[in-house]
Amino acid sequence: MLDADVKMQRICVLGSTGSIGVSTLDVIARHPDRYRIFALTAHSQVHKLAQQCEQFKPEIVVVGTASAANELYALLREKKLKTEIAFGAEALCDVARSSSCDVVMAAIVGAAGLPASMAAAKAGKKVLLANKEALVMSGQLFIDAIQQSGATLLPIDSEHNAIFQCLPRPYSRRPAEHGISKIILTASGGPFLNRDISSLDKVTPDEAVAHPNWVMGKKISVDSATMMNKGLEVIEAHWLFATPAEQIEVLIHPQSVIHSMVSYHDGSVLAQLGNPDMRTPIAFGLAYPERIESGVAPLDLTKIMQLNFQTADFKRFPCLALAYAALKEGKSAATILNASNEVAVQAFLDGKIGFRMIDQIIARVMNRSVMSEVLDMDAILECDKEARALANEIIAA
Numbered sequence: 001m002l003d004a005d006v007k008m009q010r011i012c013v014l015g016s017t018g019s020i021g022v023s024t025l026d027v028i029a030r031h032p033d034r035y036r037i038f039a040l041t042a043h044s045q046v047h048k049l050a051q052q053c054e055q056f057k058p059e060i061v062v063v064g065t066a067s068a069a070n071e072l073y074a075l076l077r078e079k080k081l082k083t084e085i086a087f088g089a090e091a092l093c094d095v096a097r098s099s100s101c102d103v104v105m106a107a108i109v110g111a112a113g114l115p116a117s118m119a120a121a122k123a124g125k126k127v128l129l130a131n132k133e134a135l136v137m138s139g140q141l142f143i144d145a146i147q148q149s150g151a152t153l154l155p156i157d158s159e160h161n162a163i164f165q166c167l168p169r170p171y172s173r174r175p176a177e178h179g180i181s182k183i184i185l186t187a188s189g190g191p192f193l194n195r196d197i198s199s200l201d202k203v204t205p206d207e208a209v210a211h212p213n214w215v216m217g218k219k220i221s222v223d224s225a226t227m228m229n230k231g232l233e234v235i236e237a238h239w240l241f242a243t244p245a246e247q248i249e250v251l252i253h254p255q256s257v258i259h260s261m262v263s264y265h266d267g268s269v270l271a272q273l274g275n276p277d278m279r280t281p282i283a284f285g286l287a288y289p290e291r292i293e294s295g296v297a298p299l300d301l302t303k304i305m306q307l308n309f310q311t312a313d314f315k316r317f318p319c320l321a322l323a324y325a326a327l328k329e330g331k332s333a334a335t336i337l338n339a340s341n342e343v344a345v346q347a348f349l350d351g352k353i354g355f356r357m358i359d360q361i362i363a364r365v366m367n368r369s370v371m372s373e374v375l376d377m378d379a380i381l382e383c384d385k386e387a388r389a390l391a392n393e394i395i396a397a
C-alpha cells in the first residue's frame with residue numbers, strides 16, 4: 001500500500017472539458033493505480049465538469065466566473081459531492097502551483113492558459129504542454145522558468161512529442177552536438193489543401209473546423225485550416241528544441257501517420273508513427289520515461305497503404321510565412337502574431353470576417369506594431385493586450 005502511494009501521481013488538468021482534457025482523462029481512467037486527479041478546470045461547461053467530478057473525484061475544481069461556480073455548486077450538491085470550488089484566473093494559477101499536485105496538463109486554449117502554465121513551470125512541476133500558445137507568447141521566459149525551477153517539460157503537441165521521441169537523450173539543447181541537421185514538422189494540410197484558392201474567401205466556419213484527420217477544439221481546427229497551427233508549431237519547436245528557424249522544415253503529409261521527423265548529418269531520418277489520436281502523446285507524457293497503454297488502436301500500415309508528401313505552399317497558406325517571419329524577427333513578434341491570430345480566428349468563427357481576412361488582419365497588425373523586448377510576464381501580457389486591441393480596431397474599421 002505504501003509503495004502504491006509513493007508512486008501515485010497527483011494530476012491537475014487545466015482545461016479538462018476540452019478535446020485534450022477529455023483525452024487526458026480517458027488515459028488516466030485506464031490507470032487508477034498510477035494517477036489520481038487533484039484538480040480539474042473548465043471555463044464554462046459546468047455540466048460536463050460536474051460529470052467529470054463524479055467520475056474522478058478531484059479535491060478542487062476551478063471555473064471561469066462566480067456565476068459558473070454557483071451553477072456548479074448546485075450540480076455537485078445534487079450529486080452529493082463536496083468538491084471545493086474556486087473561480088477566476090488566479091485560482092487557476094493556485095491549483096497549477098499547488099504542493100498537492102505533481103503533474104500539470106496544460107490544455108487551456110490560447111493566451112488564457114499562459115499564467116497557469118507559467119505558474120506550473122515556476123513551481124517545478126512535470127508540465128505536459130498542449131497549450132502551445134503559452135510557449136509561443138512567452139518563449140525564452142517559459143524555458144528559463146522551466147530550467148530555473150527544475151521542472152520537466154514534455155511536449156504533448158503530437159509533432160513535438162514525436163520529435164522529442166526521435167531526439168537523443170539526454171538532449172543538450174545544442175542540435176549540432178548531436179549531429180542534427182533539421183527538424184521536419186509534418187502537417188496534414190487541413191481541409192483546404194486541395195481547394196481552389198480563389199474559393200477560400202467563401203468557406204464557412206463549419207467547413208474550416210472539419211479537419212480530415214483529427215477531432216479538436218474549434219480554435220486549433222481553424223488554425224489547421226489556415227496552417228497558422230503549423231506556424232505556431234514552428235515557433236514552439238524553436239523554443240522546445242533550441243533549433244533555429246532555418247533548421248525547421250514543414251512537410252505536408254496528408255495521412256497524419258508520421259507525426260514528425262528528425263534528420264541527422266549521417267543521412268538518418270528518425271520518425272515517430274502512429275494513428276492520429278492524441279492519447280498516444282498524452283500517455284507518453286503521463287508515464288515518461290515509462291510506456292503505458294493509451295487506448296489507441298495499433299497502427300496497421302497495410303490498411304493505410306500509402307504515405308504521401310508534398311512541400312508546403314506559402315502562397316496558399318500565408319499564415320505559415322507570417323509565423324516564420326515572426327520567429328526570425330524575435331522580440332515581441334510572436335506574442336503579437338499569436339494575439340492577432342486569436343482575435344481574427346474568433347471573428348471568423350463569429351461570422352464577422354471571411355476566411356482570407358484572417359491572414360490579412362494578422363499581417364496588418366504585425367506591420368503596424370513596433371516590436372519590443374519582452375523581458376517579463378507583465379510586458380508579454382501588455383503586448384498581447386495591445387495587439388488584440390489593434391486587431392479588433394482593424395476588424396471594426
Ligand code: NAD
Pocket residue numbers: 014015016017018019020021041042043044045064106107108109110112130131132133156157158214215216217218219220278
Ligand atoms: P478546446 O477548445 O477543446 O478546449 C479548451 C479548454 O480550455 C476547455 O476546457 C475550456 O474550458 C478551457 N478554456 C477556454 N478558455 C478559457 C479561459 N479563458 N480560461 C480558462 N479556461 C479556458 O481546445 P483543445 O483542442 O483541447 O486544445 C487545447 C490546447 O491544446 C490548445 O492550445 C491547442 O492548440 C492544443 N492542442 C490541441 C490538440 C488537439 O488535438 N485538440 C492537439 C495539439 C495541441
Ligand code: MG
Pocket residue numbers: 157158159233
Ligand atoms: Mg500539432
